[in-house]
Amino acid sequence: MPPNPRIGSHDHATLSRFDPLSRIICLDDFDRGFCGWTQLVGNYEDDLDAMLPGYAQHSSPMLSTIGNWDSGSHGGVDGDYVLKIATPPRAGAQNVAIKRLTFRQPGPIRLEAYVTFKPEASELRLSETDIRSFGFLFDLQGSDQAGPGSERVMPHVRFLNASDGKHVQKWQFKRQAVPIVPIGTDNKTISHYHLAPDGWEDLEGGEQRLCYNEIPTKINWHYLRFDFDLAAMQCTHFQCNDRVFDVSGFDSLRIPAMKNLWCMLNIAFFAETDTDKRAFLYLDSVCLSGDF
Template identity: 50%
Template sequence: MSTPRTAQRPDLQLSRFDPLPRIMFYDDFSQGMSGWTELLGNYTGSLRTMHPGYRQFTPPMLSNLTQWDGGTHGALTGSYALKLATRPGRGAQTVSLKRMTFPKACTMQLECFFTFKPEAIELELSDRDVRSFGVVLDIQNDKHRVLPQVRYLNALNGEAQNKWQYKPRSVDFENVGDRTVTIYHYGEENWIDIPGGHQLLCYNEIPTKVNWHYFRLGFDVRTLRYTELQCNDTVLDLSDLDTLKFDAMPNLRNLFNVIPFVDSDSDKRAFLYFDSILLSGDW
């Protein structure tokens, strides 16, 4: 007896991904914000004690990618995408994050479909106006807190770069009072090229057009090591790379935050959009 054809149909949303056995979350932003929020830097007593780097961050928003020449673009598979937008200015940066904890130490894998553009305020290609975009994972086990972070460096000071990088070290922590410390690890310092990480991404000829890309990043919480990075058809082995590591901090046991970011290399705002994001684990 043959299997009914309806039983063979894949899940049209999840079949675009390659998740590990346990799906932690799947966010389709046509359904709403799904807990993604603005990152506020640590402060005590007053917001004025916050590190200046964090003060520039703006909250994420839902966007239907409306363009002045072509109307509403929409997301890859629905009407809305999650949008991160910097303030205008070279080096301006913003991040978003989803705050959670891990239920079991295992390999975790982040997947998403994304696109990036500068604000289309002039009739120019503008392919070097976005400096970079990337993701930070903020994880803590019993002994250590780690901040694995990778980025795609698109351009720097107006020169095309087109390569993946990681950051194995950062600046020192600063005290903001009441046993609270802060560290601004999103700066331009200490980025290192990932071996074999040069990659040209599709960037359309008109500044209002977008093309969506697939991204995947793995990290093993048991060993506190990267596994792989994939963007479209480029796959990079990251297992030999170091990551930012500190002694465990009070009250952060089982921390697992996902933090995408984008920054500008011109006076225009830089935009990073996500159609959907999926996190899975192998437990």
């Protein structure tokens, strides 16, 4: 890809560690701030208490230097700040950060990111099974010109690290729809908590042992790549570090299209804790690219 004079040297360094498609939709390095990532707020109408409980637990992501008590601050891959997604300190609690976009043309897209995960380092032990899972999802909907049968399509991927204190270490996906709940009385708003713990399926050959360093404050960054075709609404590639996984059996959660979400292209990352301790998912940088 030829150099773009409007891209600074730091952005070129960030981009060089990704393998983007021909068009960069966004290149988010959190040394530059939040880059449009925000809290996933649940739908409500008239009263905040109308929000489903799954969403009510969410809080805003934070910019972090990954501070800790033994070495000060860890920082990111090549800078000071990362995006930190932190759960409440309650077993099974979750938190989600989201970026909300729309697409200009339904074609191939590629999500790439450098991520790492740790529980809060509140004990002098490794705590490698304290995080239940982390993962990412898209929330997609076709054009308003798509015609009858248009769908809202939500590919979900998670790394199930542990369950009830036992190491699991495998990738999963979710296609089981969840109940849709009306919100308010004006027939304009509905909600569904699609990150509920049930309905996850194992990805074929999805077992993977990720790098998890030897003390509670050490981290190592992991590379993720997920390719998706917006025209076919199908996943075409999933990779973590050196492993490329078989996605022939992968499918997405699908529900009827909603009347005000046309051309939606939302990305989200999430974390879930397995103990009464906060779980942290850190994003160093995220690149979304497309071929259109």
